[in-house]
Amino acid sequence: MSASFAVFISVDPLLWLAVPGLPELMIRLGLATLISAFVLLLGTGLFVVIRLIIASCFVYFSATQSLQRRLLFVHAQQDQLKQLYYLRKLQITYFNELERKRLLSANNRQHIRSLSNAIDKDLSSIKQQLSRTIYLQLQQENVQYRDQQNIEALLKLQQKIVTIV
Numbered sequence: 001m002s003a004s005f006a007v008f009i010s011v012d013p014l015l016w017l018a019v020p021g022l023p024e025l026m027i028r029l030g031l032a033t034l035i036s037a038f039v040l041l042l043g044t045g046l047f048v049v050i051r052l053i054i055a056s057c058f059v060y061f062s063a064t065q066s067l068q069r070r071l072l073f074v075h076a077q078q079d080q081l082k083q084l085y086y087l088r089k090l091q092i093t094y095f096n097e098l099e100r101k102r103l104l105s106a107n108n109r110q111h112i113r114s115l116s117n118a119i120d121k122d123l124s125s126i127k128q129q130l131s132r133t134i135y136l137q138l139q140q141e142n143v144q145y146r147d148q149q150n151i152e153a154l155l156k157l158q159q160k161i162v163t164i165v
Contacts, residue, residue, distance in 0.1 A: 001041075004033035108151065115154050116146040122161050130164070 007030035014023045059065055119142045127135055138161065145153040 001034065001037040004030045004037060007033060109149065112146060112149055112151055112154060115151070115158065116142055119154065119158050119161065122158070126161070126164065 007026055011023045011026045011030070014026060120139070123130075123135065123138055123142070130138070138157065141157055142154070145157060
């Protein structure tokens with residue numbers, strides 16, 4: 001490129017000297033030199049890029065890089081399995097806790113029902129000893145506490161019935 005610029009600069013003095021045909025020839029020579037410089041620059045750039053691509057391919061497909069990629073894959077897979085294990089553990093714990101609460105609630109309802117039935121039996125066994133209003137009131141409290149699932153009130157009612165006898 002420097003040579004072509006030098007040739008272009010030399011055209012000016014030739015024009016002052018009025019040499020016929022020589023300035024046009026120097027301009028063509030400068031253009032040819034400039035075009036060849038650009039082609040050489042483009043060819044060199046293309047050669048460097050192709051060489052880098054080939055070198056990158058050799059590095060990518062080398063045994064050490066392949067083993068390193070495989071090792072990274074195994075580590076990523078282990079991390080994924082650890083995370084999956086942790087999430088499944090959380091899920092199982094959550095569902096077990098829900099099931100435990102459901103079973104506990106069902107068990108409490110069953111015990112409340114059996115306590116209410118025991119109170120009904122106690123009331124029916126002492127029905128003759130109580131006035132009708134007290135009997136109906138105690139029976140109504142039993143039904144109310146059973147519907148409210150209030151085990152403490154049912155226990156107090158049972159204690160109240162036992163003390164009445």
